[in-house]
Structures are given as structure tokens and as C-alpha cells.
Amino acid sequence: MRILVFANTPAHVHLYRHAVSRLEERGHDVCVLGREYDCTTDLLEFYGLPYQPYGAHGTEPTSRLAFGRELVGQLGRIATTTRRFSPDVVFGRGPYAAFAGSLARAPTVLVLDDEPGSFNHTVSRPFADCILSPAVTRRDLGDAHYTFEGFKECAYLHPAVFDPDPAVHEYLGIDPDEPYVIVRFNALDALHDAGIEGFSSAQRLDLIERLSERATVFVSDEGDDLALTDLPARPYDLHPALIHDAMAGADLLVADTGTMVTEAGLLGTPAIRYRGTDDHVYGEFRELERVGLVEQADSYDDVRDRALDLLEDETATDRWAQRRREYVGDLVNLTDVLVDVAEARGSVDRLGPATRRTLRKRSTPS
CATH class of the missing domain: 3.40.50.2000 (Glycogen Phosphorylase B;)
Known part of the structure; x- marks a missing residue:
């Protein structure tokens, strides 16, 4: 064929x-x-x-x-x-x-x-x-x-097709026990993104500053227009094929884009999506919220505060991993x-x- x-x-x-x-x-x-x-x-x-x-x-x-x-x-x-x-x-x-x-x-x-x-x-x-x-x-x-x-x-x-690479901390250049966060900024250039606003420039800077006080921050910027030179963050610069391994090892993902939030949830990584002006109701996010694998917020302050709470919660990653075991394997x-x-x-x-x-x-x- x-x-x-x-x-x-x-x-x-x-x-x-x-x-x-x-x-x-x-x-x-x-x-x-x-x-x-x-x-x-x-x-x-x-x-x-x-x-x-x-x-x-x-x-x-x-x-x-x-x-x-x-x-x-x-x-x-x-x-x-x-x-x-x-x-x-x-x-x-x-x-x-x-x-x-x-x-x-x-x-x-x-x-x-x-x-x-x-x-x-x-x-x-x-x-x-x-x-x-x-x-x-x-x-x-x-x-x-x-x-x-x-x-x-x-x-x-x-789980039948994905096994995370245990060496991802080494690839990222951090210690094996070092907590890290991945922040994903959407370019919002797709046809279905018309009229939608994600994190503002000021919010991006504030989010990075606050998260960096509790963990190493890696930034994946789809639009590639954020200069990190003077910010307490590193660019996520591994080969793009390793992004799921990196997400699986992260303590938290924060994003204003949908796919990576869904992926993080299915990997058992705490994930927060900033909806911004996106008022569309997605069945996928609603379901992942129902089983406790994804969270969403309309307010930037709510996103930031919840992200900081999760980083201070030493049991969060274990809870998400348990929810993944109970839910994803049956899909x-x-x-x-x-x-x-x-x-x-x-x-x-x-x-x-x-x-x-x-x-x-x-x-x-x-």
C-alpha cells in the first residue's frame, strides 16, 4: 500500500x-x-x-x-x-x-x-x-x-510507546535533583489563534523573575522574540525531539499554548495554562482538569500564584504522577x-x- x-x-x-x-x-x-x-x-x-x-x-x-x-x-x-x-x-x-x-x-x-x-x-x-x-x-x-x-x-x-530519558537533567546541564520549570510562550500565529492574546511582555518578565526564585527556569519561546540575556532563565535549547523527556522530568510547566499543556498533563507533570483572551471551551482541557492533571486560569495573577504554590508543594509531583498512573494507562x-x-x-x-x-x-x- x-x-x-x-x-x-x-x-x-x-x-x-x-x-x-x-x-x-x-x-x-x-x-x-x-x-x-x-x-x-x-x-x-x-x-x-x-x-x-x-x-x-x-x-x-x-x-x-x-x-x-x-x-x-x-x-x-x-x-x-x-x-x-x-x-x-x-x-x-x-x-x-x-x-x-x-x-x-x-x-x-x-x-x-x-x-x-x-x-x-x-x-x-x-x-x-x-x-x-x-x-x-x-x-x-x-x-x-x-x-x-x-x-x-x-x-x-x-505508556506503551513512551519511556522518558532518565538523563534529561544531564542534557539540560543541571544537577540530578535540581528542580526546574519549563515556560512556553506561544507565537499565536496560527489561523485559529486570530484575536487571542497570551502573556504580555511585562507578564513574561514577571513570571520568569518569580519562578526563578524557586527553581531553574527554561524558556521555550515559539516566537523567538524574548531576549533572556538579563533574565534569570535559560533558553530551552535541546533538540526539539527531547521536549517530552524534558517535560517529563520537570517540576512544572506554565504556558499560554495548548498542546504542551496537554502533553505535560499526560506525562504526569503539573501544568498550568494561561487562557488569556481565549474563551473557547476545549473538551480535552476540561477532561484533564476533571482528573486533576491540568489547571487553567484566566487571570495572570492566578497563574503566577498557583505556579508558585505548586513549586513550594513538595508532594505535587508525586500526586500528578499517581494521577497519571491511574488515568493514562487505560486510554x-x-x-x-x-x-x-x-x-x-x-x-x-x-x-x-x-x-x-x-x-x-x-x-x-x-
Whole structure:
């Protein structure tokens, strides 16, 4: 079989990397179409995935008009690769996967979550033969929509596929018992980030100053516009493929971006998300809040004060680790599902009984 996979962001690389490797081991021909965004191609190369670039997207704010122009050029390159590769099934999301699947007349599988806005869902839904999403997703995307118990991050953070590197303190250049915090600042440049404000410049500086009084602070700045020279913090500068190992060893993650907060929660690391002006209700965060793995706050003062409280609480990391053991191990290993769906050419009806039982027809929650 020939399987085409889209990796538009670093998160998509992680989502599919285990499935791509396993499909190749089973003798399938896989092509990953990658877009240079943040560290996407660095990850594709690190994991040795068979990829071809189709474009780039910067981390500076982008208008809808500029995004539209960018999209047209990228679709041209996608068309060329799709015709040459002639896939039997396509995996991805949004207009990219929808376009490739339609052009190749191949079944299209979308893995979606509870992101704000409706552009990706509206554009891709009519072309999808199978839509997979976490059961906590609040959207109902029609007859092809199936849900699973878990999160899309379970494709790479489920205990069955992820073991943290115990040497991460050494990589970071700190003592084995030295507490550390990862602070993630979002570039807020994605289409679904339009109109959203995260930490202000003053809040970023204050947060770093206060956290540094209790732990070593590593800053991951997606926009790369924060100078740390005169601040009591270090840039997070390990290879991006090690970020989950670093999060697993951290005492705390604080961020104004969603994916890394979800990941930290699934790793059993105390995580706080600053919502800022984002009033979208995410099913994933609501579920992780319910089981005590993630916290959110609208006020910067609440974020800062709660972060400081957690750093002073010597039992916090043990409590989060116990919650992870009790919750995450029972979730679906999404990599298994992706591999089986690929080999079934996107048809849920062709799946074996065991995998079929992990998927449910979508029913809108009350």
C-alpha cells in the first residue's frame, strides 16, 4: 500500500511518527508531506521519516489574506507530489489532506481535536471517509466521525510507546535533583489563534523573575522574540525531539499554548495554562482538569500564584504522577489505531474486532 501523511506542525510529526515507522516495517510505502513550521522538518529528519517538503509557514502573525496566498502555492506542490505518489489512503487535516485525497481519489482519514474555529473542519469534512477524534471532543462531524477514549497525544505519550530519558537533567546541564520549570510562550500565529492574546511582555518578565526564585527556569519561546540575556532563565535549547523527556522530568510547566499543556498533563507533570483572551471551551482541557492533571486560569495573577504554590508543594509531583498512573494507562494507544485504519484503507468496517471496539460512532455529548 501507498500511504500519504501530512505533517503541518511539530505536533503532527509526533502524532504519526510511530505509525509511519510501523507501517514501513510492515512493507508499506509511506510518504510524509511536511511543512517547515517551527521545528517540523528538524523532527522529520531526526526520526528518519520519509518526507518531502511542500512549503513553509513562519511564526510571525499572519493575516487571512496572506494565509490564502500561501495556501495556493502549497496546494500546487501538494498536487505534484500526490500525482506522482498515487496514494491508496491519505492522513491529515484541513484543506491539505482534503485536497490530496480528492485529487488522488483515495480515502481520506482526518485526526481532529477540539481546536477553535471551523475552517479546518468545514473545508475537510465533506472529503473525509473517516474522522477520528477524542471522545471528549464536543463537535459532531457527521456519519464518518468516530471517537476513541484518549487524546491525539496518546499516539506518542501513551505508556506503551513512551519511556522518558532518565538523563534529561544531564542534557539540560543541571544537577540530578535540581528542580526546574519549563515556560512556553506561544507565537499565536496560527489561523485559529486570530484575536487571542497570551502573556504580555511585562507578564513574561514577571513570571520568569518569580519562578526563578524557586527553581531553574527554561524558556521555550515559539516566537523567538524574548531576549533572556538579563533574565534569570535559560533558553530551552535541546533538540526539539527531547521536549517530552524534558517535560517529563520537570517540576512544572506554565504556558499560554495548548498542546504542551496537554502533553505535560499526560506525562504526569503539573501544568498550568494561561487562557488569556481565549474563551473557547476545549473538551480535552476540561477532561484533564476533571482528573486533576491540568489547571487553567484566566487571570495572570492566578497563574503566577498557583505556579508558585505548586513549586513550594513538595508532594505535587508525586500526586500528578499517581494521577497519571491511574488515568493514562487505560486510554487508547492511538498508534495502534492509526496503523490498523491505514491498513484498512480508511474503512472502519474493515477493521478487526479488537480495534473496532476502540472506536465509537460519534454521539453529541449533553
